[in-house]
Amino acid sequence: MKLYEYQAKAVYERFGISRPEGKPITDAKQLSAALKALGKGPWVVKAQIVAGGRGKAGGIRIVKTPAQARAAVKDLFGKNLVTHQTGPKGEIIAALLIEKSLPKIEREMYVAVLLDRKAGAPVIIASKEGGMDIETLAKERPDAIMRFPVDPIDRLPAYRARAIAKALGLKGRSINDGASLLSRLVEAFFGIDADMVEVNPLALTSDGVLMALDGKMSTDDNALFRHPDQAEWKARAPQPSAEKRAAKAGISYIKLDGSVGCLVNGAGLAMATMDIIKLHGGEPANFLDVGGGAKTEQVTEAFKIILSDTNVKGILVNIFGGIMRCDVIAEGVVAAARQVKMKVPLVVRLEGNKSAEGKQILKKSGLKLSAAASLEEAAQLIVAAVKNK
């Protein structure tokens, strides 16, 4: 799950990492209290979305008076902010972070801790040049990016942290400050079960203070069981309601832009099903992994979720019954299709254990559906059916 900046900054506070003084607000009425608590301006009003590129898209405003602050808040709240990372629809602004504007900044740097999949361990990515998009920097000047491995048991010993601080070009007492900040960042990474924590920029102010100006973090949903405090983050996460509803039913669903709904068991096969629809000239409307069991209740819920997308003009069910018997699955699909009063073309491809019996059940159901003999045929049938609509 991706965190909002204000949530990331609460994590900084918990782990003793300096940040600009700030207050999140979720309602315009909370603004005056926030300004009062922060004291004299200028302030920065920051739109809270999880996608990057806010600054360029006008999501960050520097304001000098309470009147300017009110105007910025009014302008931003509830708006869909479109950045180069959000897609054309943008991301709705449901919270704002009001921060005290910082004194003069002398230098901006970049540090992040993230999971290195190849090493199977975390790695620190650091650069003397902060503030810019790290992916752009990596492409344009890869030499400006440094990597330091993190040991999962020893984490980041002080001497290694000091070496990184030096490599960032810090001098004098800032070396120890930087080392301490890096160690805390690594502790935060493990402490919240993150897969990424990124400070961009890490600022050195003209009075010699190191501060995390921005915060991007994402956490591992598989570790939610040991972080009951993250349930609140999860509830606020910017996830479409259909995806949330699916997650509750143990279904993995992601809405896409096409018209062919897919209901598949297994993530790899679900992706492959999307691919074969595209190969036959159709566009998948979603990714959907109904899970291993593919029981009637889950199939019914999956149909409902797919049909909640009004772009869907047909559904392809592709189930490879491994341990589950296809006749049982077929009964489930038939019952579910009846229950949701299926009106769009339905193509069902069942393979595996007792598939002949399964196909018989589909045929006898009296439902308007096509039983496909292979994955290839299933894709052809559904794409043709959707095109004819």
Add this chain to the structure above:
Amino acid sequence: MSILLDKSSKVICQGITGSSGSLHTRLCREYGTNVVGGVTPGKGGTDFEGVPIFDTVKEAVDAKGADVSMIFVPASLCGDAILEAMEAGIRLIIAITEGIPVLDMVKVKRKMAAFNAGKSTDERVRLIGPNCPGVITVDACKVGIMPGYIHKKGPVGIVSRSGTLTYEAAFQLSELGIGQSTVVGIGGDPVNGTNFVDVLELFEKDPDTKAVVMLGEIGGRAEEEAAEYFKSHMTKPLFAFIAGQTAPPGKRMGHAGAIVEGGAGKASDKIAALRSHGVVVADSPAAVGITVKQHLFPKK
């Protein structure tokens, strides 16, 4: 021969009394797997359908000489279960469990590397998975949740990051009369015990395997590394399919590891890397079997 498992493998199941553990222990035994014991802390001394249950893995190893463990322990406890198996002397650990926190796997991997340091190949421990369907050596030993009947004995090895897509590929091959030697599911997590290259290395050395099918997906760089390994080390033909050509960036496609991040891990890049190194890539998931057939048995 074959790889990883054969008829002599002595298998235990950690989590044998749970619903998945008991179901799949039964199905593995029906397939012919030699299941010598199960482990459920607190239930030692009882049995599951005649399979003795132990409180600890060490007891199962000491009493039965177990060398393979199939793990169904719940995600929150699974990292611990893997390390228990390692310390008890199990040499092949197959973790089926889905949803293990990635930092637990990071620690497991680090401890396994320390355990294996300086040891000979025979003494080392190997982890397959987690979040995988397991391993099957056809007509000899099945350790996992894959259906046995879709497989036919033969010369093609399969290695895959997914579950049902693997069944699909094995089924296509079997339907065309092309059998499999061993089928290995390495799992869909970002940090796992065994990667594509490890399994390709084993298949390359296995006299019973004449060709290999690799089923990859978006995310990470494991397929690119496999392509490089193929070019520099493999003499046997390699066929591949990469799932997720239509997956949008930034979205996790079910598997924790299946995500296109910052432009990296795209299916198109993987396919290009594989093809440029001489791997035959099927465009369609429905064409895996036929692609293998056309190359291996063009006259049939």
